Amino acid sequence: MPRPTPSSALENLRVLDLSRVRAGPTCARIFADFGADVLKIESPPGVDPNENMSGARHGYDMQNLHRNKRSLTLNLKKEAGKAVLRRLIADADLLIENFRPDVKDRLGLDFETLHALNPRLILVSVSGFGQTGPYRLRAGFDQIAQGMGGMMSVTGLQGQGPVRAGIAVADSAAGLYGAIGALVALQERAVSGKGQWVQTSLLEAQIAMMDFQAARFLVEGTVPPQAGNDHPYATPMGVYATRDGHINLGVGAEGHWRSFCGVLGRPELASDPRYDSVEKRYAARPELRILLEKIMSTQDSAYWLDACEKASVPAGPIYSVDAMFDDPQVQHLGIAQPVTHPVLGDIRVIGEPVGLSRTPASVVSPTPDAGEHNDEILAELGYDAAAIAQLRADGAI
Incomplete structure (x- = not known):
């Protein structure tokens, strides 16, 4: 099978992906699939007590979220690790993160600090509840956002009590809105030459996904009830x-x-x-x-x-999901994209659901192992073999 051709749509961009779990990685994946050089920056194994929050490295979720990226491990508790990150920031176009706001400030990844290092950098922050306000420091997860964002109140059969959606609606939507904001900021930067801070949250994204149900209340004052499998107001x-x-x-x-x-x-x-x-x-x-x-x-x-x-x-x-992928139209659309993994072999992941006539998205490489591209990326930054060995000996990578 011939090797897939990388998309050239965003090949001029470098993206630093410091996010984890789902919302931030979803945002970064869009840029990776359209050809940007996305560096997945993560802690060296054993440094982060929550490093397995996204599941097993060779598990389906990690494989789907982090394909087309390169991996660099950095210990941001070490000054040498922070120094590497600062060198990356100097020439980056986007930095995507989903730290709690106070953690971001403590790491020196607040917008003011980053803007001083690189005035053209666009910071994309995906949080649970927003960068300001009374809930800014709360931990945010998809199901919590589904509940607070109204979705669980309209999902399920009438009278059965709140029901979560079967997919991570708030997480995925926040990732998509983050990418939209980043693309708008990139277009504006082409005129102004300046970066800016793009912010979204699981709560805001979930409320936005409520769309006509939320508008029904805002415009008419009607609180939408559960409607089960029926449309809220049309039948049959x-x-x-x-x-x-x-x-x-x-x-x-x-x-x-x-x-x-x-x-x-x-x-x-x-x-x-x-x-x-x-x-x-x-x-x-x-x-x-x-x-x-x-x-x-x-x-x-x-x-x-x-x-x-x-x-x-x-x-x-x-x-069912297996029947979905057997449907001839689904197969024709080619949204299940093949990729070869050195351990898992030939697998398929979910491709981008948007087509471009000249520069379409492409899945060209599997999710890398943690730190797989350390030497390669550090050499690009000007570190020689001895300097890289010292970073490794110091526990910075």
Whole structure:
């Protein structure tokens, strides 16, 4: 198999990734996949008591989050380690971190200090609750943000109590928003020549992901309830039982409703005065569900999906993860990207879900072992073999 070609989109950028767990690494991964030189800076093994917070080095999560990066171990408790970092900062474009604000200040990674070292540097800070305010020093984790950001109050079946999403919504969203902010800052720097401080948090990202549910309250004053697998205000839009399982329906507009009634073999329902508007169908949702599922229980899911597709009615299967990757459209999109790891062999990771016509993202290398590129990176900084050996002997790398 030919070696993948690195993306050239961001090849002129150097990114220092001092983050860990998920949100910060997600942000840095975007730059790595689009060709930036991303240095994953981490403590030497045994220095950080929480070094395994992200899971096993050769585990699926680390492999997915840190591909395309180079690894440099630095002990920032040692002055020699800090000195190496300062030399890196002098020529870097981005520094991504998710330390608690007080830890960042203690390490000398506050924006004022960094700006003095490199006025063009863009600092991307991803925190739990923000850089200021009464919660600034609280430890932030995805599930806590899901709860405080309103998501758990609208997720799950009505009356069952709060339910977390099955994925790390707040973590991933904060990483994405951090990357968006960094790209905006890079564009602005092309005009001003100056770096700036990009800030986001799990709490802010989760609230932003609430989107129309949060806007519903802000604009109308309505507190959204749990709606289970149903759309909050449109029906039939949600999960419906068939003879052999369940499918998703997306009957959101009047045209869809008329077409769907034809699919069901009950065209008269389209003009039934009980169901002839979005508002009436929503008010009659429980009885309408019973009626629809009675009809749909006569045929298998595949029948209804095929019939809906032919009638241009939005519908889709509900996959387990293995079935998801077997879907022909998913395979066509190529979002499962192959990479060869020296220990794990040939594996696949999740590619970038955005395509560029000339400079697409590419997965070219697996997650490195801790410190795998120490000598290479330090040599680029001007350290000779003796100096590198001394750093290693001093426990700085």
